[in-house]
Amino acid sequence: MAMATSAITAQDVRAEAQPNFIIIFTDDQGYNDLGCFGSDKIQTPNIDRLANEGRKFTSFYSACSVCSPSRAALLTGCYPKRVGMHRHVLFPKSDYGLNPNEYTIADHLKSQGYATACVGKWHLGHHPETLPRANGFDSYFGIPYSNDMNHPDNQGKPKVSSDELWADQSTAVNVWNTPLMENEEIVELPVDQRTITRRYTDRAIEFVISNRDNPFFLYLPHSMPHIPLYVPDDVYDADPQNAYTCVIQHIDAEVGRLADTVRELGLSDRTYIIYTSDNGPWLRFKNHGGSADPLRDGKGTTFEGGQRVPCVMWGPGRIPAGTSTDAFVTTMDLLPTIAALSGKPLPSDRTIDGLDITPTLTGDESPRRDFVxxxxxxxxxxxxxxxxxxxxxxxxxxxxxxxxxxxxxxxxxxxxxxxxxxxxxxxxxxxxxxxxxxxxxxxxxxxxxxxxxx
The missing domain is CATH 3.30.1120.10 (Arylsulfatase, C-terminal domain)
Incomplete structure (x- = not known):
């Protein structure tokens, strides 16, 4: 008589062997804008908890000091100039974007059966040929470019974010004609930016729950704290001097919701969470911008404050808890590192500039020796x-x-x-x-x- 066997499918084996990846990428958040990175003003208990349960990277660099190039580098593992995305940022009238022939983190993981989703700010091209679903993602929900840009031609918007607009959020939410997209369609115009951080998180949580039994990659590039700043009414602080602090603390609470979902679903032992920023703080906006202390300068410059950004990596049982390293690493290193952790080599048909930093997840040695x-x-x-x-x-x-x-x-x-x-x-x-x-x-x-x- 044959012995009974449990029905273990190839999908079960793959889900067991392959870790999940969540990248949370904030916009214009400075080196000093987390409690665990030294802020004495901003309270970030949820991100601090990720750091206490994981590792801080204190010499972590974005590949550029502005939005579009830095995002291209993170996803492709390449200097922005190598993929043609180095000349400042895209605007609603731009006629180019990230080439879908490039190979992204999402492409690599999707080729292994991962579910992939982009929820948040894209800023690598708003044309259908350049949006997330053309670059390895199964789905997209978010703002296609910066939240201070207007559809369709970037005309008719305020020049700056101001204390007056912060004080009147209900009016200010209609001042920018910024679109919200579902896949390739605009579904809300203008988007209600007061709730966008929370709605991104709602979508992210839905994705994690739906794919709890499968390997998944969630790319969550928040639109905030890029100006103009908004938060939901229930966490709003009317004092404009607290505007930036209020936004970061709201992001922190939403990160907590997402991280708690991972914990509650029992996915902690096979999920990596990486939290970082696309570039340094926009200092000229003062209380609407962050701090890079003790670094020099901020967004838009090649001084440390422009490109050295806070980074926390979390992976219980795989990344040592409560540790910090000053090892020299960059956003470009995430693609080859994720490839190594997922168990499938990168294709050899193109040059990438990123390096596999898996040893740096547990030690203080980095393979990186230089960075341009x-x-x-x-x-x-x-x-x-x-x-x-x-x-x-x-x-x-x-x-x-x-x-x-x-x-x-x-x-x-x-x-x-x-x-x-x-x-x-x-x-x-x-x-x-x-x-x-x-x-x-x-x-x-x-x-x-x-x-x-x-």
Missing amino acids: FYSAQGVLEGIRGEKWKYLSKSVGKNGKVETMLFNLEDDISEQKNVIDQQPDITKRLDHRMKKIDQEITEAARPVWRKPSAD
Whole structure:
């Protein structure tokens, strides 16, 4: 008589072996804008808990200091210039976007049977050929570009986010004609941005619950705290001096809801959560912007405050709890690392710039030795090599080019220019920077462009 066997399917085996991945990517959040990264003003108990149960990365870099290039780099594992997405950001009238021939994190995981969803700000092209479902995602729900942009031509909007608009959220929500999309269709115009962070989280939770028995990848790029700032009425603080704090604390509460869902479903032991930001804070908006302390400057610059961002990685049983590392890593490293953790090698038909940092999830060694800095307009401006950072960039209103060398181990705030004391290091870094840029430039791949009407 044959013995009875349990019906274990290939899908069961795959779900058991392959971890889930959640990337939470905020917009314009500074290095100092989490409790676990030193904020003495903003309370973020839920993200702090992820850090206490996981690991902080204190030398974690976004690949650019503005939105579109940084998002292209995260998803493709490439410098934005390699994929043609390095010249500032996309606007509602832009006729190009991320080429669907590029290979994204979503493409890689979908090829292994993962369910994939993008919920939030996309900003890699609003044309159907460039939206998330053309780039490896099964579904999309979110704002296709920045939340201060107007459909269809970016006309008729306020120039800035202001205390007056924060004080009157019910009126301000109609000032920007920003669209909300479901897959390739606009479903709300203008989107009610007061509730958008919570609605993103609702969709994210629905996705996790629906795929609890299958491996999944959730990319959750929040529209906030990019200006204009909004929160739901039940958490609103009318004092405009607390506007930014209020928004971050609301994001934190929503991160808590999502993380609690993962815990309650019993998925903690096979789920990674990565929390980080696309670039540094928009300092000129003062109480509507964040803080990069103790770093220099913020969004739009290649100083540390523009591209070194807070990062927390959580994976109980796989990432050591309550740890922190100053190992040198970037958003580009997420694709090869996720590929390694999922168990399938990346295709070998293209160059990527990211490196597998799986050893860095538990230790302090990183395979990364250097990282090139491009301006918000895609101009080569510097390189970090180990502890040294070399910059050659225009500074000040007169546009004078200044060369700088900083020892980031001793001078994280970039206040001591030691270029005159280290000519050999300066020469070596300048040569290396130009060599890397030359290779990227010569091998750059094209963006998708809207066909001509002719």
